[in-house]
Amino acid sequence: MSAQLHFDREHTDDLAAFVAAGPSPYHVVANVAERLERAGFTRLGETDAWDGEPGGRYVVRGGAIIAWYVPEGAPPETPFRIVGAHTDSPNLRVKPRPDSGAYGWRQVAVEIYGGPLLNSWLDRDLGLSGRLVLRDGGTRLLAVDRPLLRVPQLAIHLDRNVGDKGLVLDRQRHMQPVWGLGAVDEGGLIRFAAEEAGVEASDVVGWDLMTHDVQPPAYLGRDREFLAAARLDDQLSVHAATAALAAVAGSSGLTHVPVLAAFDHEENGSESDTGAGGPLLGRVLERSVFVRGGSHEDRARAFAGSVCVSADTGHAVHPNYAERHDPTHRPMPSGGPILKVNVNQRYATDGVGRGLFAAACDRAGVPLQEFVSNNAMPCGTTIGPITAARYGITTVDVGVPILSMHSARELCGADDPFLLANALKAFLEG
Structure with a gap:
C-alpha cells in the first residue's frame, strides 16, 4: 500500500465533527456551505442574475446544495463531473400538531421518515433539530443537542412474548416519544423550540423539525478500527465529496466543471423540489452553460460528455447474516469504496x-x-438511476460499506472515509 493510503485519522476526526454538527439536512447544508466558502466559493441566489466568470459557486435550496467550480477559460460546452449524495437520513419527524400525551405523560407526535430500523430508536436519548420558518419569510436553524426526548420500550415483564416472537412495533402507537409530565400543553413544543432558537413563538409560522440521537460519534474496536455514528448514510459521502471539491477547485488543467450535488429526500424517493428527481440540478447546470454564452446545443454537448458518481453508503458483509449476501461479493470495512451493480x-x-x-x-x-x-x-436503490434517466448522463453508483444501515447509529471502517474522499478527488480531477 502506498504511503498516501495510510489511515488519515485527521480526516475521520473531521467526519465525526461534521456528523455531530449535522443533526438535520438543513444543518448539513449549512456546514457544507461554510466549508466551501472557506475554499473560496460564493453563494448565488436562484432569483439573482448570474455571470459566467470562473470560480466556485453554490446554490442552497432547503436541505439541498449544488456547488460547482468553473475553470478559467472553460467554454460553454465543457462537460461536468458530478458527485451526487444526499443530506437526509431516516428518523422521527414532528407532526403539524406536535403536542400530545396520555395518563400524565407529555409526548411529541412524530411521523416516521424514510425507512428507519425502528427498534434502534428505542430507549435512546434524543435531541430536536431542524428549522423554524418565521413570519417575515426567514428561517432559523434549531439544534437542541441534549437529551430531551425518549421512545421508551415496554418492559419484558409486560410483554413475555418478546423473547420468543421478537419485538413487534406499531408505527403509530409505539413510536411517540415522551418529553415531560403533566397535561397536554398545546403549543408547548413550538414555544420551547422558539425559545431555544432565540425567536418569539408568535413569529413562528411553520417548522420542519425532527429527532436525532445525541450520542456523539466514536471510534470502536480493539484497535479503534471502526467509526460508530448516526447518519453515516449519507453524510459520510457528503463530507467526502465536499472535501474532494474543495481540493480540486483552482486546480490547473481541469477540462470539465467539477460539481457537488447533495440532495434532500433520497430516503423517501427523491420526488421533491430538493430531491434528485426534481429540477434543481438540471437548472443549475443549464444556467452555468448559458451564462457562459452557451446555446441549447452547447448544453446538449456538455451533458453528453458529463459523468456522475452517485455516492451513497452500501452494505458490508454482516458476520451474523452472511447468507443474506451474494456469496462472491462480500465487501469488508476499510477495504476501500464499493462499486454497486444491479x-x-x-x-x-x-x-x-x-x-x-x-x-x-x-x-x-x-x-x-x-x-x-x-x-x-430485493435490491435497494439510490439517486444514481434517477440522475442517469433524467439527464442522460453516464452514472456509476459507489459508496462505503457499512453495517446497521438505517439504524439510529451506523458503523463503518475508520479508513474508508479517507479512501472515498481520495477516490472522489481523483474522479473530479479527471
Whole structure:
C-alpha cells in the first residue's frame, strides 16, 4: 500500500465533527456551505442574475446544495463531473400538531421518515433539530443537542412474548416519544423550540423539525478500527465529496466543471423540489452553460460528455447474516469504496461507468470492492438511476460499506472515509 493510503485519522476526526454538527439536512447544508466558502466559493441566489466568470459557486435550496467550480477559460460546452449524495437520513419527524400525551405523560407526535430500523430508536436519548420558518419569510436553524426526548420500550415483564416472537412495533402507537409530565400543553413544543432558537413563538409560522440521537460519534474496536455514528448514510459521502471539491477547485488543467450535488429526500424517493428527481440540478447546470454564452446545443454537448458518481453508503458483509449476501461479493470495512451493480438498474453502474471510477481509484491508489445483491433479496436503490434517466448522463453508483444501515447509529471502517474522499478527488480531477 502506498504511503498516501495510510489511515488519515485527521480526516475521520473531521467526519465525526461534521456528523455531530449535522443533526438535520438543513444543518448539513449549512456546514457544507461554510466549508466551501472557506475554499473560496460564493453563494448565488436562484432569483439573482448570474455571470459566467470562473470560480466556485453554490446554490442552497432547503436541505439541498449544488456547488460547482468553473475553470478559467472553460467554454460553454465543457462537460461536468458530478458527485451526487444526499443530506437526509431516516428518523422521527414532528407532526403539524406536535403536542400530545396520555395518563400524565407529555409526548411529541412524530411521523416516521424514510425507512428507519425502528427498534434502534428505542430507549435512546434524543435531541430536536431542524428549522423554524418565521413570519417575515426567514428561517432559523434549531439544534437542541441534549437529551430531551425518549421512545421508551415496554418492559419484558409486560410483554413475555418478546423473547420468543421478537419485538413487534406499531408505527403509530409505539413510536411517540415522551418529553415531560403533566397535561397536554398545546403549543408547548413550538414555544420551547422558539425559545431555544432565540425567536418569539408568535413569529413562528411553520417548522420542519425532527429527532436525532445525541450520542456523539466514536471510534470502536480493539484497535479503534471502526467509526460508530448516526447518519453515516449519507453524510459520510457528503463530507467526502465536499472535501474532494474543495481540493480540486483552482486546480490547473481541469477540462470539465467539477460539481457537488447533495440532495434532500433520497430516503423517501427523491420526488421533491430538493430531491434528485426534481429540477434543481438540471437548472443549475443549464444556467452555468448559458451564462457562459452557451446555446441549447452547447448544453446538449456538455451533458453528453458529463459523468456522475452517485455516492451513497452500501452494505458490508454482516458476520451474523452472511447468507443474506451474494456469496462472491462480500465487501469488508476499510477495504476501500464499493462499486454497486444491479443489472435491473436499481443501481446505474454499467461497464463504462465502472471503467471510469476504477481508473479514478487507480490514479488515487485506492482499492476498490464490488457489491451486488443476493438474487433472492430485493435490491435497494439510490439517486444514481434517477440522475442517469433524467439527464442522460453516464452514472456509476459507489459508496462505503457499512453495517446497521438505517439504524439510529451506523458503523463503518475508520479508513474508508479517507479512501472515498481520495477516490472522489481523483474522479473530479479527471
